Amino acid sequence: MSLLRIENGGFAYKNGPQILKDINIDIEPGEILAVLGPNGAGKTTLLRCMMDMLHWQSGRSLLDGEDVRSIPASKLWRRMAYVPQARSAAVSYTAFQTVLLGRSSRIGAFSAPSDEDMKIAERVMERLGISYLADKPCYAISGGELQMVLIARAMAAEPEILVLDEPESNLDFKNQLIVLDAMTALAAEGVACIFNTHYPAHALQRAGKSLMLSKDGRSIFGDTTGVVTEDNIRHAFGVEALIGEVETPQNIMKNVVAVGISGEAGEADTPDIETTAPDETMLASITVIMRSNERADLINKAFREYNHLLIGRMGLPHRRSEKYIISVMLEGPAADIEALSHRLSLIPDISVKTTYE
Amino acid sequence: MSLRRDGRLGAAWIVILIVLPFAAAIIALGIGRMSIAPGEVFDVLRAAISGKHASSELIEKTVMQLRLPRIILACLVGAGLSVSGCAFQSLFANPLATPDTLGVASGAAFGAALGILLGFNLIGIQLMGLAMGGFAVALTWLAGSGKDRGGLSYIVLSGIMIGSLFSALISFVKFAADAESQLPAITYWLMGGLDKANYRTLALGAPVIIAGIILFMLIRWRMNLLPLSDDEAKASGVNIRLLRGITVVAATAVTASCVSMCGQVGWVGLLIPHMCRMLFGNNHLSIIPASVSLGAVFMIIVDTMARSISAAEIPVSILTAMIGAPFFIVLMRRSGGWRI
Numbered sequence: 132m133s134l135l136r137i138e139n140g141g142f143a144y145k146n147g148p149q150i151l152k153d154i155n156i157d158i159e160p161g162e163i164l165a166v167l168g169p170n171g172a173g174k175t176t177l178l179r180c181m182m183d184m185l186h187w188q189s190g191r192s193l194l195d196g197e198d199v200r201s202i203p204a205s206k207l208w209r210r211m212a213y214v215p216q217a218r219s220a221a222v223s224y225t226a227f228q229t230v231l232l233g234r235s236s237r238i239g240a241f242s243a244p245s246d247e248d249m250k251i252a253e254r255v256m257e258r259l260g261i262s263y264l265a266d267k268p269c270y271a272i273s274g275g276e277l278q279m280v281l282i283a284r285a286m287a288a289e290p291e292i293l294v295l296d297e298p299e300s301n302l303d304f305k306n307q308l309i310v311l312d313a314m315t316a317l318a319a320e321g322v323a324c325i326f327n328t329h330y331p332a333h334a335l336q337r338a339g340k341s342l343m344l345s346k347d348g349r350s351i352f353g354d355t356t357g358v359v360t361e362d363n364i365r366h367a368f369g370v371e372a373l374i375g376e377v378e379t380p381q382n383i384m385k386n387v388v389a390v391g392i393s394g395e396a397g398e399a400d401t402p403d404i405e406t407t408a409p410d411e412t413m414l415a416s417i418t419v420i421m422r423s424n425e426r427a428d429l430i431n432k433a434f435r436e437y438n439h440l441l442i443g444r445m446g447l448p449h450r451r452s453e454k455y456i457i458s459v460m461l462e463g464p465a466a467d468i469e470a471l472s473h474r475l476s477l478i479p480d481i482s483v484k485t486t487y488e
Numbered sequence: 489m490s491l492r493r494d495g496r497l498g499a500a501w502i503v504i505l506i507v508l509p510f511a512a513a514i515i516a517l518g519i520g521r522m523s524i525a526p527g528e529v530f531d532v533l534r535a536a537i538s539g540k541h542a543s544s545e546l547i548e549k550t551v552m553q554l555r556l557p558r559i560i561l562a563c564l565v566g567a568g569l570s571v572s573g574c575a576f577q578s579l580f581a582n583p584l585a586t587p588d589t590l591g592v593a594s595g596a597a598f599g600a601a602l603g604i605l606l607g608f609n610l611i612g613i614q615l616m617g618l619a620m621g622g623f624a625v626a627l628t629w630l631a632g633s634g635k636d637r638g639g640l641s642y643i644v645l646s647g648i649m650i651g652s653l654f655s656a657l658i659s660f661v662k663f664a665a666d667a668e669s670q671l672p673a674i675t676y677w678l679m680g681g682l683d684k685a686n687y688r689t690l691a692l693g694a695p696v697i698i699a700g701i702i703l704f705m706l707i708r709w710r711m712n713l714l715p716l717s718d719d720e721a722k723a724s725g726v727n728i729r730l731l732r733g734i735t736v737v738a739a740t741a742v743t744a745s746c747v748s749m750c751g752q753v754g755w756v757g758l759l760i761p762h763m764c765r766m767l768f769g770n771n772h773l774s775i776i777p778a779s780v781s782l783g784a785v786f787m788i789i790v791d792t793m794a795r796s797i798s799a800a801e802i803p804v805s806i807l808t809a810m811i812g813a814p815f816f817i818v819l820m821r822r823s824g825g826w827r828i
Contacts, residue, residue: 184719215717
């Protein structure tokens with residue numbers, strides 16, 4: 132059973148067209164799901180329906196198999212937390228007091244935060260590296276800092292699922308990285324993250340799964356490598372895009388470059404949105420360098436899931452520096468190998484590269 | 489002498505905020521046409537508490553029968569108006585939302601004037617004030633809060649319109665009132681004053697105000713959720729509709745009780761919460777108790793001035809307006825840079 136699941140979700144605003152139809156997604160602990168789509172395709176609406184702030188007109192959201200609508204708010208919001216767009220957030224309190232508000236669902240109507248609540252708030256801020264903001268009023272900090280405070284507020288509820296509405300919009304390069312890194316780190320610790328984004332590249336670099344919405348109401352959900360493709364981007368956004376790779380000493384990162392407008396999105400002559408899966412069998416090898424032992428579980432889990440591809444495996448501890456090198460040999464369909472390689476590339480703090488035959 | 493990290497008041501502030509209203513009350517008890525030293529005031533109070541009579545009957549009567557009820561009323565009205573002003577500001581996430589600007593005070597005043605016109609007793613007047621105050625805030629809410637709660641001016645503009653509507657209705661009540669007896673009563677009452685204070689009116693009006701203040705004190709941490717946007721508030725896991733509902737009912741009831749006891753005393757609900765927000769920030773853990781305490785102190789001072797500056801008593805609302813209006817202008821001019 133998945134942690135969170137949407138079954139056949141559909142929604143239309145009063146007197147408006149059907150903007151969401153037949154949405155199906157599921158997400159497991161520790162996964163990141165990116166929701167992509169052009170302006171007006173219903174990204175925020177989807178999140179709001181999923182969290183029961185708006186009601187699905189058809190279909191439903193399930194948390195651990197239980198319909199979200201039937202879960203009492205105080206219980207639901209201990210498991211799920213919401214990070215609004217920074218520009219729509221209230222900013223009257225200091226950062227620390229804002230983070231404390233995240234404990235609301237666990238504090239009685241006539242009580243104030245306990246020492247325990249305060250410790251949790253302090254810990255969350257420390258973990259996100261924003262302890263220095265604690266006593267500053269939220270209207271006096273930068274947009275990037277405010278976004279981090281809002282993430283901390285959400286994390287103070289100790290949720291299993293984090294829902295972020297365009298967390299990196301309106302931020303500069305560095306702050307985008309800070310926010311995305313924070314999300315990646317939280318996912319590595321087991322929190323399921325769902326985020327809306329305008330950047331297909333961020334989906335490719337951060338999210339294992341993606342949902343792409345197009346304006347005509349169609350959508351596609353699956354592994355990011357199968358969803359965020361040049362064809363699907365052309366269809367959903369009406370943009371001719373090229374997906375390329377940028378190699379760093381540590382990793383190979385995917386990037387998306389928009390090269391031109393391809394006519395109206397969702398035009399009839401564009402091919403249907405679909406997952407493309409080249410199925411040639413090939414050989415490949417993946418090399419991973421772990422800088423610490425922290426991510427070993429995630430790496431092993433990924434290899435276990437793709438066990439059928441593995442034809443050889445070698446692990447080399449480098450005792451002096453406490454680093455660890457893993458090398459695996461694979462044989463299988465190119466798409467599967469690429470999926471595993473992508474999955475590994477999403478794990479923070481490791482170097483990983485794939486070499487194909 | 490500072491705030492704790494979570495926004496709670498430090499011990500020093502707690503002591504100051506408790507002592508200040510009592511100190512102001514004791515000094516005020518001695519001020520008036522007959523000057524009484526604080527020591528003598530103490531003696532009278534001590535005698536009253538232990539059930540004995542003080543040495544001078546005149547002093548005792550002045551303190552216990554004339555000044556004390558009035559000062560208790562000033563305390564309650566000041567505390568009540570400023571705490572409900574504070575609640576309204578947070579509820580509408582708007583620094584300019586107060587009982588006056590939302591039309592609540594005008595609505596309650598209309599209800600009370602209507603009550604006087606119809607010859608109701610104090611309870612009836614109070615209930616009319618409550619009903620019309622609630623009606624006014626509901627109208628303001630309907631007229632001024634749309635999808636965009638961020639627009640600061642909408643709520644205040646619609647509050648001004650609703651307020652002027654009820655002012656017109658008050659004029660209509662005056663027009664309809666009997667010019668010999670009712671009209672002077674209504675007019676004088678509308679000017680606002682605490683001179684009608686006695687223990688009987690206190691017994692009727694005080695419970696609502698005290699209950700409202702206790703309620704706000706109890707839920708004050710949770711009130712921090714009030715200024716949040718709808719989605720943020722829902723995502724807190726707290727029943728935000730219930731919280732908003734309780735807040736608006738309690739703040740309206742407190743305002744209406746104050747208005748029915750002493751007329752339309754303006755500006756307190758704007759002035760004091762803002763002073764508290766400047767001193768302590770926006771966290772309700774500190775600004776609710778601070779509003780209660782400083783509101784009481786402010787009202788005691790202003791009322792003491794009203795009854796002792798000149799031989800004839802000045803209606804207290806004239807003094808609060810003379811202090812409040814310039815303050816409001818200053819606030820409005822700098823309100824771009826601050827939020828709730």
